[in-house]
Amino acid sequence: MTNKIPHNNLLLMTDVYKAYGEKVVLDNIDLSVAAGELCTVVGPSGCGKSTLLRLILGQERATRGEIYVDGNPVGYPDPQRGIVYQKYSLFPHLSVLENVMLGKNFTTGLPDRILHRKRIQEEAVYYLEKVDLAEHYQKYPHELSGGMQQRVAIAQALIMKPRIILMDEPFGALDPGTRERMQVFVLQLWEEFDMTVFFVTHDLEEAVYLGTRILVLSQYYSDGRDEETCSRGAKIVADYPLARRAESTMVKATSEFGDLIQTIRREGFDPDYRQHVTDFDLKHPDAFQTLTEEEMRPNHVAANTDRHSKTE
Amino acid sequence: MGKIPRFWGVHAEPTKLLRLILALLPFAVIVTAYLIASHVRLEANPSDKLTPSVSKMVEAVGEMALTKDKRTGRYLMLADTLSSLRRIVIGLGAAAIVGLFLGMTMGLFPGMNSTLHPVVRFLSIIPPLAILPILFIVFGVGEVGKIVLIFIGSLFVITRDIHEETRQLPREQIVKALTLGASQFQVLWQVVLPQIMPRLLITVRLCLGGAWLFLIASEAIASTDGLGYRIFLVRRYLAMDIIIPYVLWITLIGLLMDTALRLVVNWKYRWYVASQ
Numbered sequence: 001m002t003n004k005i006p007h008n009n010l011l012l013m014t015d016v017y018k019a020y021g022e023k024v025v026l027d028n029i030d031l032s033v034a035a036g037e038l039c040t041v042v043g044p045s046g047c048g049k050s051t052l053l054r055l056i057l058g059q060e061r062a063t064r065g066e067i068y069v070d071g072n073p074v075g076y077p078d079p080q081r082g083i084v085y086q087k088y089s090l091f092p093h094l095s096v097l098e099n100v101m102l103g104k105n106f107t108t109g110l111p112d113r114i115l116h117r118k119r120i121q122e123e124a125v126y127y128l129e130k131v132d133l134a135e136h137y138q139k140y141p142h143e144l145s146g147g148m149q150q151r152v153a154i155a156q157a158l159i160m161k162p163r164i165i166l167m168d169e170p171f172g173a174l175d176p177g178t179r180e181r182m183q184v185f186v187l188q189l190w191e192e193f194d195m196t197v198f199f200v201t202h203d204l205e206e207a208v209y210l211g212t213r214i215l216v217l218s219q220y221y222s223d224g225r226d227e228e229t230c231s232r233g234a235k236i237v238a239d240y241p242l243a244r245r246a247e248s249t250m251v252k253a254t255s256e257f258g259d260l261i262q263t264i265r266r267e268g269f270d271p272d273y274r275q276h277v278t279d280f281d282l283k284h285p286d287a288f289q290t291l292t293e294e295e296m297r298p299n300h301v302a303a304n305t306d307r308h309s310k311t312e
Numbered sequence: 313m314g315k316i317p318r319f320w321g322v323h324a325e326p327t328k329l330l331r332l333i334l335a336l337l338p339f340a341v342i343v344t345a346y347l348i349a350s351h352v353r354l355e356a357n358p359s360d361k362l363t364p365s366v367s368k369m370v371e372a373v374g375e376m377a378l379t380k381d382k383r384t385g386r387y388l389m390l391a392d393t394l395s396s397l398r399r400i401v402i403g404l405g406a407a408a409i410v411g412l413f414l415g416m417t418m419g420l421f422p423g424m425n426s427t428l429h430p431v432v433r434f435l436s437i438i439p440p441l442a443i444l445p446i447l448f449i450v451f452g453v454g455e456v457g458k459i460v461l462i463f464i465g466s467l468f469v470i471t472r473d474i475h476e477e478t479r480q481l482p483r484e485q486i487v488k489a490l491t492l493g494a495s496q497f498q499v500l501w502q503v504v505l506p507q508i509m510p511r512l513l514i515t516v517r518l519c520l521g522g523a524w525l526f527l528i529a530s531e532a533i534a535s536t537d538g539l540g541y542r543i544f545l546v547r548r549y550l551a552m553d554i555i556i557p558y559v560l561w562i563t564l565i566g567l568l569m570d571t572a573l574r575l576v577v578n579w580k581y582r583w584y585v586a587s588q
């Protein structure tokens with residue numbers, strides 16, 4: 001962890017809060033992600049992973065705080081940030097080829113779209129080849145398996161060459177075998193296209209296998225704020241760099257891999273294990289925190305119960 | 313497990329042939345009941361007009377459809393049919409087009425929704441037949457009043473349905489289109505519109521019944537031709553031999569329109585049918 005804010009990275013978030021009405025979901029998030037990183041995000045279900053992703057995408061606005069991509073504050077969704085959802089990424093009324101061409105057609109003026117139709121089509125076919133789907137170009141999304149649909153969705157996003165690709169549990173609905181193949185596949189594309197990826201999943205194994213960096217988002221932590229008056233949201237409670245391994249999925253069986261998963265499970269997913277905000281496991285060099293005075297105070301509740309136990 | 317039940321109970325699996333027979337059965341019952349009633353009544357009183365015999369009806373249809381009317385020089389049934397069809401197609405077609413655009417813009421743009429949703433809701437609750445006198449006063453008793461009645465009677469139902477359908481498009485689709493560089497206009501035109509089209513056809517299908525109601529009501533009240541005009545005209549002479557074939561004819565036309573719309577959806581929007 002650094003105390004200096006790494007300003008020059010691709011993605012920068014400082015003091016970001018997100019609340020829905022009274023309910024705070026994201027609580028003073030600080031994050032900086034370098035270009036080229038494959039950053040995975042895990043956390044308990046409902047902790048705010050998708051919310052975090054939607055803020056970066058511009059689909060929703062932060063209640064407070066700043067979010068920059070490439071030094072510019074994020075606005076509404078645009079081609080700078082690509083997205084692959086678990087569902088609804090493809091347009092059901094368009095064929096596979098048309099789905100992949102769509103971005104180019106949106107952004108090419110009418111005369112060029114007609115003059116260069118051939119070129120746009122070839123480019124789309126190139127990306128379809130990259131995702132092994134060239135022979136299915138005429139099919140419609142409903143005629144494809146779940147894994148194939150997600151590969152089209154990735155090609156559809158890639159063709160726009162976004163600065164960062166956001167993925168929200170893209171393989172969450174796939175069976176384990178397909179899922180593993182898709183993981184290997186994402187690693188290949190990530191390497192080949194020099195992508196920056198922000199990958200949300202609730203599957204720890206997937207996150208540790210894929211990532212060059214893993215963020216653990218969780219509401220299970222403690223700080224100096226008064227439990228009764230303060231509605232707490234999730235924070236990044238752990239942030240590790242991950243060694244770039246060979247692509248083989250064999251690593252998932254090693255003990256080192258298993259140990260890391262156990263550590264993360266305890267830090268992020270165990271409601272009884274609550275680290276204090278000043279003790280978070282923020283090992284990644286780009287990690288930083290902007291804690292308030294109040295948050296940094298020793299654990300409010302713990303201090304209370306201590307006093308109680310002494311008087312009894 | 314015993315024999316598969318063919319008819320009774322929730323496990324029944326009727327065979328193809330049985331399904332056909334079962335489907336025809338109620339029709340056969342109705343027709344037979346009519347024929348018996350007609351026979352019995354004509355036996356008792358050969359000049360009875362309420363339940364004409366089949367041959368009497370065929371004769372009447374022949375007169376209406378195949379011989380030129382002496383006064384106007386037209387084939388009356390054909391002329392009636394074309395007039396009615398023109399009114400219903402123009403009225404319902406215009407309602408479909410206007411309703412489509414109103415519904416889509418309301419569903420996609422919150423500002424438009426705030427402006428239009430309350431007034432559309434209010435207007436949709438006015439019973440269209442209640443404003444028929446107003447329409448006749450304002451537009452006269454010619455074509456326009458009748459077409460406007462069909463238009464107004466269908467417009468708000470279509471608008472509300474398209475609005476609801478547009479709102480139910482996943483938000484993700486719109487965001488996705490924006491990340492692919494779509495302008496708001498392109499979202500409307502290339503993402504929302506093509507996905508709403510099959511739904512529009514289905515809504516129009518469901519509006520056909522209402523449209524016929526408005527058509528016949530307005531023709532009954534003030535008209536010089538049309539299917540509804542004719543049956544209300546001959547009612548004065550208790551001419552059931554014309555009324556019954558006309559009603560069957562109207563039903564047949566309605567059935568054909570309904571089937572045509574359904575086939576268009578199945579052919580042109582296979583992806584929609586597959587995703588239902």
Ligand SMILES: Nc1ncnc2c1ncn2[C@@H]1O[C@H](COP(=O)(O)OP(=O)(O)O)[C@@H](O)[C@H]1O
Nearest residue numbers: 020021025043044045046047048049050051052
């Ligand atoms: N539009 C919304 N309005 C109100 N609450 C919401 C909304 N979106 C998400 N939430 C709440 O925010 C929390 C985090 O949701 P989400 O980001 O989807 O979690 P995750 O993706 O980690 O499972 C949940 O408790 C959810 O109920």
Ligand SMILES: [Mg+2]
Nearest residue numbers: 049050051169
């Ligand atoms: Mg989620």
